[in-house]
Each structure stands twice: as C-alpha cells, then as structure tokens.
Amino acid sequence: DQQVKQNSPSLSVQEGRISILNCDYTNSMFDYFLWYKKYPAEGPTFLISISSIKDKNEDGRFTVFLNKSAKHLSLHIVPSQPGDSAVYFCAAISSGSARQLTFGSGTQLTVLP
Amino acid sequence: EAGVAQSPRYKIIEKRQSVAFWCNPISGHATLYWYQQILGQGPKLLIQFQNNGVVDDSQLPKDRFSAERLKGVDSTLKIQPAKLEDSAVYLCASSSLAGTYNEQFFGPGTRLTVL
Numbered sequence: 001d002q003q004v005k006q007n008s009p010s011l012s013v014q015e016g017r018i019s020i021l022n023c024d025y026t027n028s029m030f031d032y033f034l035w036y037k038k039y040p041a042e043g044p045t046f047l048i049s050i051s052s053i054k055d056k057n058e059d060g061r062f063t064v065f066l067n068k069s070a071k072h073l074s075l076h077i078v079p080s081q082p083g084d085s086a087v088y089f090c091a092a093i094s095s096g097s098a099r100q101l102t103f104g105s106g107t108q109l110t111v112l113p
Numbered sequence: 114e115a116g117v118a119q120s121p122r123y124k125i126i127e128k129r130q131s132v133a134f135w136c137n138p139i140s141g142h143a144t145l146y147w148y149q150q151i152l153g154q155g156p157k158l159l160i161q162f163q164n165n166g167v168v169d170d171s172q173l174p175k176d177r178f179s180a181e182r183l184k185g186v187d188s189t190l191k192i193q194p195a196k197l198e199d200s201a202v203y204l205c206a207s208s209s210l211a212g213t214y215n216e217q218f219f220g221p222g223t224r225l226t227v228l
Contacts, residue, residue: 004155043117043204043219044156089155098168100146101217103155 003027004092006104014112019077021107023090026071030092034101035064035075038087047088048075080111115139117220119205125226131193134223138186138207144168145182146217147190148204156204162188195227 005024013019021035031052036044050057050064050073057064063076077084090104118137126132138145143164148156159178161168164185173180177196182188192199202224206217 006155009153041122041221043206043221045219046216091155098161100158100161100169101156103157105153105155 001026002105003030004090004102004104006090006107008107009105010108010110012110012112013080015082016079019075019080019084019109019111021075021077021088021090021109023073023075023104024071025073025092027092027094027102028071029094029096030102031095032093033064033066033073034091034093035062036089036091036103038089038106044089077109080109082111082113085109085111117205117207117218119203119220119223121223122221123224123226125228126195127228128197129194131191132195132225133189133191134203134205134225136188136190136205136220138188138205139209139218142207142209142218143185144208145188146206146208147180147188148206150202150204150222152201159190192225195225197227200225200227 003026034049035047037047038044048059048062048064050066055066066073087106087108089106091101120135145162147159149159150156159173160170160180162182165182180190202222204219204222206219208217
C-alpha cells in the first residue's frame with residue numbers, strides 16, 4: 001500500500017524553464033512533507049519542506065505547494081538548471097509516528113542545456 | 114562537520130551467503146536509521162534506533178536481518194542468509210533530537226548485489 005505516490009518516473013525540462021514535480025498521498029495523518037534530492041552514488045539530501053498548516057513554502061528557486069483537500073503537493077523549480085538533474089523524492093511524516101519518513105518512488109528530473 | 118559514513122560502498126555475494134554493512138552517524142546524533150532502497154522505489158525504513166535502543170523494527174525481516182547499535186554510536190546491519198530479492202541500496206541516516214522535525218542526513222549507501 002503506497003501511501004506516498006509519485007506517478008511520473010521521469011521529467012525532462014529545458015534549461016531556464018519551470019520544472020514541476022508532483023506527489024500525492026493517501027494518509028490523512030501526514031502533517032509534514034519534504035522533498036529530497038538524490039544524485040547517483042550519493043545519499044538523498046534534504047531540499048525543502050512544508051508543514052500541513054501552510055500551503056506554500058519558498059526557498060530561492062524552489063517552491064513547494066500543498067493542497068490538503070486534494071492530498072497533493074508539488075515542487076516548482078524556477079528557473080531550472082542542468083545541475084538540478086537528479087532524482088527527487090517526496091516524503092511525508094505522520095503525526096502518529098516516531099517522526100518517520102515515508103518516501104515516494106521518486107522522479108528523475110533531467111534539465112537539458 | 115563530517116557526514117554519515119558507510120562501508121563498504123559495494124558488495125556482491127551469492128544467495129545464502131552472509132553480509133554485513135557498517136554505519137557511522139554524524140557525531141552527536143542520537144537517532145540512527147537503516148533504509149532499504151530497491152531499484153525504482155523510494156527508501157523504505159527497516160529499523161530506527163534512539164541511542165542504543167530500538168524505536169521501531171516493524172519492517173525488518175527478522176528471520177534474516179539483524180541490526181545493532183552498540184554504545185549508541187556505530188551500527189551494523191547484517192543479512193544472513195541473503196536472498197536474490199535483497200539486492201538493493203542500503204542507506205543509513207542519522208538525526209539529532211533538536212526541533213520538531215529532526216532532519217535526517219543520509220550516507221552514500223551500500224549497493225548490494227545478490228547473485
């Protein structure tokens with residue numbers, strides 16, 4: 001039972017354009033959401049997060065939007081750069097858990113120069 | 114600040130053999146996690162330690178997997194005997210106790226191939 005879903009395994013975007021990565025979840029107990037970025041042969045690194053009491057969080061070129069009613073979040077990268085090419089994982093934390101992360105399956109973003 | 118260290122980086126074994134992975138978390142981090150990431154999937158938590166005690170091992174296949182964190186610092190994850198489906202990247206992560214959300218820092222992982 002996949003509680004966090006990333007339905008697009010891959011996404012290609014031209015340099016300078018916007019990248020939009022999507023994530024859906026099913027567990028209503030999730031109250032904190034995160035995006036992790038992973039380069040080959042490295043561990044995931046934290047990118048940006050959002051609490052369930054907010055609908056938007058921005059950090060430089062990265063913005064995360066949360067739509068609680070639709071159980072959907074998205075990561076926007078503007079403008080996209082070739083160095084952004086990586087696998088992006090959506091993750092969620094349940095208010096009832098020991099603050100454990102539940103990950104989606106990831107989206108491979110390729111930014112074309 | 115040194116990151117999370119893991120060794121070995123790569124391991125190839127035959128099924129029914131045993132294997133062990135080692136993790137050294139960031140200094141001072143009380144919480145340590147082991148994840149299994151199968152190709153095409155996201156990381157799945159196997160076990161979580163707080164200092165040297167187990168917080169959650171509900172997803173650890175205990176008939177073949179074991180983990181320990183002696184002295185609340187380094188940790189070892191063992192598989193005995195290995196199966197083909199154990200082929201995956203094994204990630205170790207650590208976090209401190211500070212804050213409402215404890216950011217997890219990941220090591221580079223150990224890629225296990227079971228033939």
